[in-house]
Structure formats: structure tokens, C-alpha cells
Amino acid sequence: MNCFLLASSVNWTTVWIALAIMFGVSIVFALLITVISKVFAVKTDTRVEEITSLLPNANCGGCGYPGCAGLAQAIVDGKAPIDACAQCVKANRIKIANIMGVSFEGGEETIAVVHCTGGIKCEDKYEYNGYGDCKSQSIMSGGRKMCEVGCMGVGSCVDACPYYAVEVKEGVAVVDQSLCVSCGNCILACPKKIIERIPKSAKIYIGCSSRCKGKDVTLMCKSGCIGCGICQRTCKHDAIHLQNNVPVIDYSKCIGCKECMAKCPRHVIRELK
Amino acid sequence: MNIFTIIIGAVFVNNFILVKFLGICPFLGVSKKTDSALGMGVAVIFVMTLASLITYVLDKWLLSAYGLEFLQTIVFIFVIAALVQIVEMIIKKISPTLYNALGVYLPLITTNCAILGVALLLVTGEVYGVMINNLFEAVLYGLFAGVGFTLALFLMSGLRQKVDSLPLPKVLKGFPITLITASLMAMAFAVFA
Structure with missing residues (x-):
């Protein structure tokens, strides 16, 4: 009943004029x-749109460009390499290379590891009471730790990681390999430059970056590499070599037998989980 | 004399951002860099002036003439949305750098309440005590309301660049200190009223 009353009270002329005006304005x-x-x-x-759709579109900023669309533009302009995005899967990289009309030579998928296992096992030089940021602390005579390349455990990499893959355990940053997509934000954030990319297929990594001599390392850190060279002598595949008092693994030769890991007296060679 | 009142009133006394609190979204969003703040300001001046012109004409010749004042809001939103679309296309062609700098805020001018506010206030014939008698004065008010908007954005961007580099406690970093800065600026502008 109410509806009828309402309908009859409507001034239909006004409605038509209003409709006509809206219609006219919209047409114009x-x-x-x-x-x-x-x-x-x-x-x-x-090509920019096509490449953007092939990138992860997480907009993490690890490549240094403003978002995935920015990187796609840079790839098209020739400013960035095809594999500038570290977390892009191989199949998509090949597609991007096809769009750009260039050949693609592999580029293995990688993950990030922290080359330090010191943390609370590494001695402190002084007590730091400043701003909670790795960069600020490293300005103060190279950081709190005795070791020049020791993780200070302040966690700038934790803040930088958009995937929550890095956490500080027992005073040292650890990358959770199941979450890491190798975007590279932690590598940019670390002032000590001890986070590095290694191939995803790797079984072991070196948990120390100290180039000091064995005696100096034992004074500073209970978990540091003393450069004894046992790993180099143990390896039957010529995959691990001492360079500047710290072992370097040649991942193209390493088969993951983990014999060096078992022999290492300081437990510096660690297993990737 | 009325022209002088309009200019001072629109830019300082009734500054849309700092006194009337309209258009806060771009004020906080685009004020990080002076360049993009000025770009946003110019885009707003342009859209605001054009919007005042077109909405005033539409209202006087169509809506008020036929007693259809209830259509004002929807028609004005419509006009502003179309104008922003046009401005966006023109800027994209003429200056891609400015287009990238403005980013998402250019389409957001569509829903900028300062612009709809100016349009709706102008057709009433009186904006915060300033009489608007004809089309010229309406366009002038629109233009200088945009200038006031740009002024607020420009001042804010300058202050923010200083404030962002201060060693602040973590709780105040970023947005909180920006809001505090904005409130202090609003207090300073209250002196004009």
C-alpha cells in the first residue's frame, strides 16, 4: 500500500528531466x-606488461627497482639483465628471455645463507647502548663483536626480509631455507656483507667469514674457522679450498658427501636444512 | 576589494587542508618529496579551477534553473571524475616523469573531498563568509583554493624532509611525527582566522 502511495507522489516530470540531464552530461x-x-x-x-606478469609481483624491491613493473621497464630498456630478479622461477626467466629475443644460459636458482655462526660464542669488544640498527652499530669501531666479520645479531636483515625468512637465533642471524626466495634484501641490509647467495641445490655451506689466523680466531670466537685445512685434505672431489684462511666451496664440484663437515674440528661447515 | 578577500580567504584564512581539514589524503600521502608535492599541487590547481568553472556553469544553467539542486552532488562527482581522467591522459602524454611521480594519487584526485567541497560550496553563493556573485569570482576562488592546497603541500614536504632525518624514538618515526607536524602547522594557520 505504501509503495503505491510513494509511486503516485513522485513527480515524474522531475525524474525525467533529471535522467535527461545525467544522460546528456554523460554523453558529452x-x-x-x-x-x-x-x-x-x-x-x-x-612487452613491459607481459614481463610484469611473468615476474613474481611481490614488489619486494630486492632488485633495486621500484616494484616488479619498474624492473620490467628496466629489462625492456636494456638496463637490467634478464635474471635480475633472483626469486623468479627458471621457466619464467626463459619466457622473459624469449620475449626479449635473447638466449638464456641457465642461471641456477639460489638461496641466501649467513656466513657466520658465532653469535653468543663470539666475544664482545664493548657494550653497545645505541640505536638498534646494524649500520649504526657497525659505525662504532666496526661493531660490538671482536670479530670484524661477525654477525652482531641486531637484526637489520630480519627487518629487511619481506618473507619473514630470517631470524636471530643465539645472537646470530639464520636464514630459514624453506622460506627464502633469494630476493636479496638481507644482502643489501647487512653492513658486514656476510650474507651471500649459494645454489639452491647445495648441501653444505661455510659458517664463517673470518680471514684472521687460527690463533687470533680462537681468542675471539669459539665457533670460528681457524684455517687448519682439514676440510681441503679430506675432500676427495677437489671441491673445497682454503682461500685467505677461510674455506671456499666450489658448488659445481661438491657432491654433498658431507665428509668435510664430519671432520671439521670447529663445526664451521654446516648443513643446509 | 572582493577579489582581494577571495584570494586571501582561499589561500590563508580558510585554507582547505590546514583550516577546514579537507583533502587530507594527498596532504599526507604525496608530501614526502617537494617535487611530487608540487606536481600534485599543480594537478589539483588545474582540476579545481576547471571543476569550479564547469560545475558553476552547469549549476546555474541546468540544475538550479530547473530546481534540481538535489542532483548537485552526483553531477559534480561525475564532472570531477571525467576531468581527472582527462588530466591523467594529458599528463601521461606530456610528462611521463610527473605521471610516475604522482602515481596512484592522480586517480585519487577523483575522490579528493577538497575539490568536491569547493564545487558544492561555490554554488551556494557563499564560501565561509566570502560572497561569490558571478562566474569569474567562482573560478578565482577555485584557482586560489588550489593554490592554498599547493602551499600547504609544499610547506609540509619541506618540513617532512627535515623531520624524517631527525633521530627520533621508534614510536614517533614516520607517520606519527608527520601527524604531529601537521597539527602544529594547522595551529599556525589558525592565526589567520
Whole structure:
């Protein structure tokens, strides 16, 4: 009943005029926008959109460009390499290379590891009471730790990781390999430069970066490499070599037998989980 | 004399951001860098002036003439949305750098309440005590309301660059200190009223 009353009380002339005005205004603006979009048409490279859809679109910023669309633009402009995005899967990298018309030579998938296992086992030089940021602390005579390349455990890498893959355990940063996508944000954040990418297929990594001599290392850190060279002598595959008092693994030769890991007296060679 | 009142009133006394609190979103969003703040300001001046012109004409010749004042809001939103679309296309063609700098805030001018506010206030014939008698004065008010908007954005971007580099406690870093800065600026502008 109410509906009928309402309907009869509507001034239909006004409704029609209102509709006509809205219709007229919309037609005028539709025409105007159509004309202007033709006049001011910008030629966009379709490859940018295609490459953007192949990138992870996580916009983590690990490549150094503003988001995935920014990187796609840089790839098209030739400023960035095809594999600038470390977390992009191989199949998509090949597709990107096809779009750009260049050949793609592999580039293995990687993950990040922290080359330090010191933490609370590493002695402190002084007590730090400043701003909680690795960079600020490293300005103060190279950080709190005795070891020049020791993780201070302040956790700038933890803050930098958009995937929550890094955490500080017992005073040292540890990368959770199941969560890491190798975006590279932690590598950029670390002032000590002890986070590095290694191939995803790797079984072991070196948990120390100290280039000091054995005696100096024993004074500073209970978990540091003393450069004894047992790993080099143990390895039957010529995959591990001492360079500047710290072992370096050649992952193309390492088969993951873990014999060096078992022999290492300081437990510096660690297993990847 | 009225022109002088309009200019001073629109830019300082009734500054849309700092006194009337309209258009806060771009004020906090685009004020990180002076360049993009000025770009946003110019885009707003442009859209605001055009919007005042077109909405005033539409209202006087169509809506008020036929007694359809209830259509004002929807028609004005419509006009502003179309204008922003046009401005976006033009900026994209003329200056891709400015287009990238403005980013998402350019489409957001569509829902910028300062612009709709100016349009809706102008057709009433009186904006915060300043009489608007004809089309020229309406466009002038729109233009200088945009200038006031740009002024607030520009001042804020300058202050923010200083404030962001201060060694602040973690709780105040970023947005909280920006809001405190904004409130202090608003207090300073209250002196004009």
C-alpha cells in the first residue's frame, strides 16, 4: 500500500528531466574522453606488461627497482639483465628471455645463507647502548663483536626480509631455507656483507667469514674457522679450498658427501636444512 | 576589494587542508618529496579551477534553473571524475616523469573531498563568509583554493624532509611525527582566522 502511495507522489516530470540531464552530461563527457584519449594516446611497449606478469609481483624491491613493473621497464630498456630478479622461477626467466629475443644460459636458482655462526660464542669488544640498527652499530669501531666479520645479531636483515625468512637465533642471524626466495634484501641490509647467495641445490655451506689466523680466531670466537685445512685434505672431489684462511666451496664440484663437515674440528661447515 | 578577500580567504584564512581539514589524503600521502608535492599541487590547481568553472556553469544553467539542486552532488562527482581522467591522459602524454611521480594519487584526485567541497560550496553563493556573485569570482576562488592546497603541500614536504632525518624514538618515526607536524602547522594557520 505504501509503495503505491510513494509511486503516485513522485513527480515524474522531475525524474525525467533529471535522467535527461545525467544522460546528456554523460554523453558529452564520454565523447570528450574518447576524443582526448585518441589525441593524447601514448604508445606503451606491450612487452613491459607481459614481463610484469611473468615476474613474481611481490614488489619486494630486492632488485633495486621500484616494484616488479619498474624492473620490467628496466629489462625492456636494456638496463637490467634478464635474471635480475633472483626469486623468479627458471621457466619464467626463459619466457622473459624469449620475449626479449635473447638466449638464456641457465642461471641456477639460489638461496641466501649467513656466513657466520658465532653469535653468543663470539666475544664482545664493548657494550653497545645505541640505536638498534646494524649500520649504526657497525659505525662504532666496526661493531660490538671482536670479530670484524661477525654477525652482531641486531637484526637489520630480519627487518629487511619481506618473507619473514630470517631470524636471530643465539645472537646470530639464520636464514630459514624453506622460506627464502633469494630476493636479496638481507644482502643489501647487512653492513658486514656476510650474507651471500649459494645454489639452491647445495648441501653444505661455510659458517664463517673470518680471514684472521687460527690463533687470533680462537681468542675471539669459539665457533670460528681457524684455517687448519682439514676440510681441503679430506675432500676427495677437489671441491673445497682454503682461500685467505677461510674455506671456499666450489658448488659445481661438491657432491654433498658431507665428509668435510664430519671432520671439521670447529663445526664451521654446516648443513643446509 | 572582493577579489582581494577571495584570494586571501582561499589561500590563508580558510585554507582547505590546514583550516577546514579537507583533502587530507594527498596532504599526507604525496608530501614526502617537494617535487611530487608540487606536481600534485599543480594537478589539483588545474582540476579545481576547471571543476569550479564547469560545475558553476552547469549549476546555474541546468540544475538550479530547473530546481534540481538535489542532483548537485552526483553531477559534480561525475564532472570531477571525467576531468581527472582527462588530466591523467594529458599528463601521461606530456610528462611521463610527473605521471610516475604522482602515481596512484592522480586517480585519487577523483575522490579528493577538497575539490568536491569547493564545487558544492561555490554554488551556494557563499564560501565561509566570502560572497561569490558571478562566474569569474567562482573560478578565482577555485584557482586560489588550489593554490592554498599547493602551499600547504609544499610547506609540509619541506618540513617532512627535515623531520624524517631527525633521530627520533621508534614510536614517533614516520607517520606519527608527520601527524604531529601537521597539527602544529594547522595551529599556525589558525592565526589567520
